[in-house]
Amino acid sequence: MDLKREIFDLLLKPRSVVLIGASATPGKWGLFILHNLLKDGYDGKVYAVGRKGAEALGIKFFGGIEEIKDNIDLALIAVPPASVLSEVERCIEKGIKAIYVITGGFAETSDPEGIEVEKKLKQLSQEHHVAIAGPNGQGILNTHINLCAQMFFTMPPKGGISLITQSGNIGVVLSNFSLHSKIGMSKIISTGNAACLDIVDFLKYLSLDEETRVICVYVEGTKRGRELTSAIESTSRVKPVIIMKAGNTGAGKKAALSHSAALAGSGAIFEDACRSAGAIVVNSLTEMWDSACILSYQPPLRGRNIGILTLGGGLGVVTADIATEEDFEIKPLPEELKLHLDRILPPRWSRGNPIDLAASEGPTTIVEVLNAMARYGNFDAIVFVGFGENGLARHVIETGKFGKTSPFTEICEVMKGIEKNVENAVFNIIEEKKIPVIGIADAVLMAREIDKSIIMSSAEKGFFTFPTPERGIKALKVLYEYSQKLKG
Amino acid sequence: MDLKREIFDLLLKPRSVVLIGASATPGKWGLFILHNLLKDGYDGKVYAVGRKGAEALGIKFFGGIEEIKDNIDLALIAVPPASVLSEVERCIEKGIKAIYVITGGFAETSDPEGIEVEKKLKQLSQEHHVAIAGPNGQGILNTHINLCAQMFFTMPPKGGISLITQSGNIGVVLSNFSLHSKIGMSKIISTGNAACLDIVDFLKYLSLDEETRVICVYVEGTKRGRELTSAIESTSRVKPVIIMKAGNTGAGKKAALSHSAALAGSGAIFEDACRSAGAIVVNSLTEMWDSACILSYQPPLRGRNIGILTLGGGLGVVTADIATEEDFEIKPLPEELKLHLDRILPPRWSRGNPIDLAASEGPTTIVEVLNAMARYGNFDAIVFVGFGENGLARHVIETGKFGKTSPFTEICEVMKGIEKNVENAVFNIIEEKKIPVIGIADAVLMAREIDKSIIMSSAEKGFFTFPTPERGIKALKVLYEYSQKLKG
Numbered sequence: 001m002d003l004k005r006e007i008f009d010l011l012l013k014p015r016s017v018v019l020i021g022a023s024a025t026p027g028k029w030g031l032f033i034l035h036n037l038l039k040d041g042y043d044g045k046v047y048a049v050g051r052k053g054a055e056a057l058g059i060k061f062f063g064g065i066e067e068i069k070d071n072i073d074l075a076l077i078a079v080p081p082a083s084v085l086s087e088v089e090r091c092i093e094k095g096i097k098a099i100y101v102i103t104g105g106f107a108e109t110s111d112p113e114g115i116e117v118e119k120k121l122k123q124l125s126q127e128h129h130v131a132i133a134g135p136n137g138q139g140i141l142n143t144h145i146n147l148c149a150q151m152f153f154t155m156p157p158k159g160g161i162s163l164i165t166q167s168g169n170i171g172v173v174l175s176n177f178s179l180h181s182k183i184g185m186s187k188i189i190s191t192g193n194a195a196c197l198d199i200v201d202f203l204k205y206l207s208l209d210e211e212t213r214v215i216c217v218y219v220e221g222t223k224r225g226r227e228l229t230s231a232i233e234s235t236s237r238v239k240p241v242i243i244m245k246a247g248n249t250g251a252g253k254k255a256a257l258s259h260s261a262a263l264a265g266s267g268a269i270f271e272d273a274c275r276s277a278g279a280i281v282v283n284s285l286t287e288m289w290d291s292a293c294i295l296s297y298q299p300p301l302r303g304r305n306i307g308i309l310t311l312g313g314g315l316g317v318v319t320a321d322i323a324t325e326e327d328f329e330i331k332p333l334p335e336e337l338k339l340h341l342d343r344i345l346p347p348r349w350s351r352g353n354p355i356d357l358a359a360s361e362g363p364t365t366i367v368e369v370l371n372a373m374a375r376y377g378n379f380d381a382i383v384f385v386g387f388g389e390n391g392l393a394r395h396v397i398e399t400g401k402f403g404k405t406s407p408f409t410e411i412c413e414v415m416k417g418i419e420k421n422v423e424n425a426v427f428n429i430i431e432e433k434k435i436p437v438i439g440i441a442d443a444v445l446m447a448r449e450i451d452k453s454i455i456m457s458s459a460e461k462g463f464f465t466f467p468t469p470e471r472g473i474k475a476l477k478v479l480y481e482y483s484q485k486l487k488g
Numbered sequence: 489m490d491l492k493r494e495i496f497d498l499l500l501k502p503r504s505v506v507l508i509g510a511s512a513t514p515g516k517w518g519l520f521i522l523h524n525l526l527k528d529g530y531d532g533k534v535y536a537v538g539r540k541g542a543e544a545l546g547i548k549f550f551g552g553i554e555e556i557k558d559n560i561d562l563a564l565i566a567v568p569p570a571s572v573l574s575e576v577e578r579c580i581e582k583g584i585k586a587i588y589v590i591t592g593g594f595a596e597t598s599d600p601e602g603i604e605v606e607k608k609l610k611q612l613s614q615e616h617h618v619a620i621a622g623p624n625g626q627g628i629l630n631t632h633i634n635l636c637a638q639m640f641f642t643m644p645p646k647g648g649i650s651l652i653t654q655s656g657n658i659g660v661v662l663s664n665f666s667l668h669s670k671i672g673m674s675k676i677i678s679t680g681n682a683a684c685l686d687i688v689d690f691l692k693y694l695s696l697d698e699e700t701r702v703i704c705v706y707v708e709g710t711k712r713g714r715e716l717t718s719a720i721e722s723t724s725r726v727k728p729v730i731i732m733k734a735g736n737t738g739a740g741k742k743a744a745l746s747h748s749a750a751l752a753g754s755g756a757i758f759e760d761a762c763r764s765a766g767a768i769v770v771n772s773l774t775e776m777w778d779s780a781c782i783l784s785y786q787p788p789l790r791g792r793n794i795g796i797l798t799l800g801g802g803l804g805v806v807t808a809d810i811a812t813e814e815d816f817e818i819k820p821l822p823e824e825l826k827l828h829l830d831r832i833l834p835p836r837w838s839r840g841n842p843i844d845l846a847a848s849e850g851p852t853t854i855v856e857v858l859n860a861m862a863r864y865g866n867f868d869a870i871v872f873v874g875f876g877e878n879g880l881a882r883h884v885i886e887t888g889k890f891g892k893t894s895p896f897t898e899i900c901e902v903m904k905g906i907e908k909n910v911e912n913a914v915f916n917i918i919e920e921k922k923i924p925v926i927g928i929a930d931a932v933l934m935a936r937e938i939d940k941s942i943i944m945s946s947a948e949k950g951f952f953t954f955p956t957p958e959r960g961i962k963a964l965k966v967l968y969e970y971s972q973k974l975k976g
Contacts, residue, residue, distance in 0.1 A: 026895040027902075029847075035896070039889045057890060104846060105836050151847065153884040167802025173930050176880065180933040220805060246805045249812035251841065258838040259801035259846075284958050285806070313747035314655025317708060317734045318773070324737035348593050350746040353739065358592060358747075359517075359639065392664070396641040401527045402545060407514040408523070414515075442661050445668040448937070470772050 137192025138168020159184015626656020647672015
């Protein structure tokens with residue numbers, strides 16, 4: 001629907017929020033949502049409407065929205081289904097221009113009364129030029145103003161990945177990916193049943209949002225297919241749009257209907273249309289996340305010629321296999337690079353691509369090899385299998401039986417220095433040479449526990465480390481395809 | 489080669505180990521390997537041979553193996569390549585029957601001299617009936633006797649998954665998967681260049697090993713294809729054999745040659761032969777791990793009829809899609825189950841399969857639903873999407889701004905109780921009803937940080953939680969196929 005951008009701003013970047021349906025009773029959603037609103041130090045002001053005079057978390061409840069004298073940007077509604085319409089009307093009455101209805105129990109139950117309420121919400125929204133999101137949605141999250149206006153508790157770190165989702169639950173999954181990996185997100189918008197505002201509206205909004213570098217979309221069904229593809233077309237010229245379509249099978253379709261009231265259309269046709277419009281179409285949430293991470297950070301990938309550096313032989317073989325299967329070229333090393341490496345490596349190195357150091361590295365070896373690869377390799381991208389593994393080894397030593405005795409404390413200090421230098425070398429190649437560098441390491445699984453892990457410190461800057469070769473190489477392919485699209 | 493089982497026992501379950509090539513110098517492998525041997529409280533005795541009179545980690549070095557008066561089961565050799573042969577001869581002289589050569593620089597370098605040394609090792613082994621593993625291998629690991637006789641530092645928890653690998657590095661990856669997930673391993677055997685003993689020999693050994701419930705094999709190439717498939721055939725009647733073949737592409741093949749001196753044959757033909765012999769053939773290490781985890785714990789899966797319980801709508805839709813694509817049947821719920829659930833759930837539940845509680849659960853709901861599914865569902869397996877997610881929510885509350893204030897401390901206590909009851913319900917269904925139950929939850933990523941996480945406590949008993957629906961469903965398919973094979 002057509003609403004001014006300023007009104008969407010009230011929904012997504014509100015300076016004040018009221019929760020209607022607040023509760024002080026343990027176990028009630030009205031308490032959890034209030035908790036979430038307050039727990040992350042939201043930049044704006046929070047009000048609550050509930051049982052008059054009741055209080056929770058230091059906030060006194062008003063008995064009704066009209067009792068609040070201040071201006072309010074966004075109303076979150078979490079009252080029982082039968083009261084939703086009248087609460088929305090009271091909000092409009094008060095002049096509130098952005099409303100998010102969390103309450104469920106409408107079109108998704110196929111109940112005629114519920115469908116009727118959604119129609120009325122749409123009417124109200126159009127008549128009064130009010131943004132109404134939901135019903136039956138998980139809420140809104142904006143990390144840049146510390147706003148967690150939603151049912152679930154997560155607050156991912158700040159970053160550039162935004163998500164529009166027909167499932168609140170999927171928002172939680174991506175939040176958790178973000179929280180775990182430290183790669184930041186920007187906004188998460190759960191559309192719920194999308195009675196008034198849907199994916200198309202939010203996609204248009206995010207296409208112009210400066211805090212959003214990549215847009216992910218989880219969709220079960222839409223009645224505005226044409227508008228969606230045209231929004232994808234214009235958006236994907238500016239920033240990547242990643243689409244995942246679910247509810248494609250019989251069982252999935254039925255589940256989608258009872259979940260988001262979305263009549264899931266044919267998966268293949270829809271996906272083709274999205275792809276033609278320029279979207280990156282993915283088949284799983286993992287692929288969505290990996291694609292978003294690589295696209296939000298790495299420079300464009302100009303060609304298919306990659307150089308692989310591996311700290312372990314087997315993973316080098318596996319990576320070479322997958323990369324070949326995904327149509328990357330793994331050429332023999334240029335003579336100049338080989339000569340250079342012969343000077344800095346002991347005789348047992350592989351002398352091929354992948355460059356396998358065969359456990360022969362000294363304190364400066366990895367940095368020297370990476371720099372030589374960037375300088376003499378003619379590679380379009382460098383794949384580094386083992387980025388951060390050094391830190392995991394150090395962690396096992398440090399926390400083990402001899403970790404606090406000489407020479408192991410000293411060895412660990414040296415290892416920390418190596419890691420830091422490796423991290424700097426990788427960032428230099430990406431930033432100065434504009435060559436994408438992909439880090440792959442199973443150490444990423446335990447990276448949060450490793451003191452001064454470079455996997456974590458580089459994630460804070462936006463560099464995602466892939467846990468497996470297949471995930472890293474698939475993401476690299478996505479980067480290649482999007483880079484080609486931007487060129488063509 | 490033909491060796492008595494007792495000799496293999498000396499290699500894999502030694503009561504004493506000597507490291508030949510020990511060093512006291514920081515940065516040297518001779519120090520790291522000694523460290524690894526000593527750090528986990530190995531059940532046997534450790535000796536070191538190095539610079540006479542030198543000392544490290546409380547162990548005095550002998551100048552040569554002949555100086556040691558005690559009997560020694562296993563010699564680990566980590567001296568420079570030129571000294572390997574003479575050290576092996578000295579070991580044989582002393583009567584040592586099991587030798588592992590870690591040192592690299594032989595056939596994998598394509599150097600004629602190196603190839604010659606490997607031939608001589610084979611001769612010595614045959615003449616003297618000595619088990620010689622390697623060269624160019626990462627070592628041996630046996631969690632059940634706390635033996636970490638290898639270059640790398642990890643020691644996974646005790647369990648039933650064993651690995652034979654042509655890449656030491658792949659052993660480290662699986663170790664890390666194990667360490668992170670707490671699903672235990674039994675033995676990790678790195679074959680290195682396999683000059684004398686190779687995959688076939690170790691597969692035969694592990695087929696009779698009572699501590700091994702599932703055998704994983706990572707192979708780049710073998711000259712004993714026929715013997716391998718026949719060993720797979722007999723082993724897979726007793727326990728599952730999971731095979732991953734790498735080095736199938738041009739670039740992978742070359743990498744394999746310089747890595748493990750393995751001439752990688754055609755992937756597809758080899759894989760087909762393994763599959764016909766009864767192996768489970770996988771394409772990635774993740775699949776290998778997931779398959780091993782499900783096969784080492786779950787009861788057989790009798791049919792394709794699955795029931796899905798989901799705590800989140802979107803993941804329910806995604807899971808239903810994937811399960812359908814993988815040929816599982818997701819039938820409408822039996823009337824009896826529907827009636828039963830109507831009595832315990834509020835009206836907004838999905839009334840379909842997946843069973844979507846739509847955020848309407850009370851303290852006992854999940855347990856009641858799970859039990860009803862096991863009782864009235866006629867399901868061959870139950871897929872529980874959200875197992876342990878509750879704990880992640882609790883973790884976010886507990887560690888947040890209001891975590892230490894009432895009523896949130898009390899809420900968290902209630903949540904802990906719910907989790908514990910859910911865990912018990914799942915284990916009861918598996919153990920008493922013999923119905924496989926698969927847990928799927930992205931919470932697994934952060935489970936190690938969650939105080940009293942049921943994901944971790946159940947992992948200690950062998951129950952693996954899959955981080956994504958696609959991984960869980962694919963593993964379930966592996967369980968189905970192996971169960972059918974055992975039946976047929």
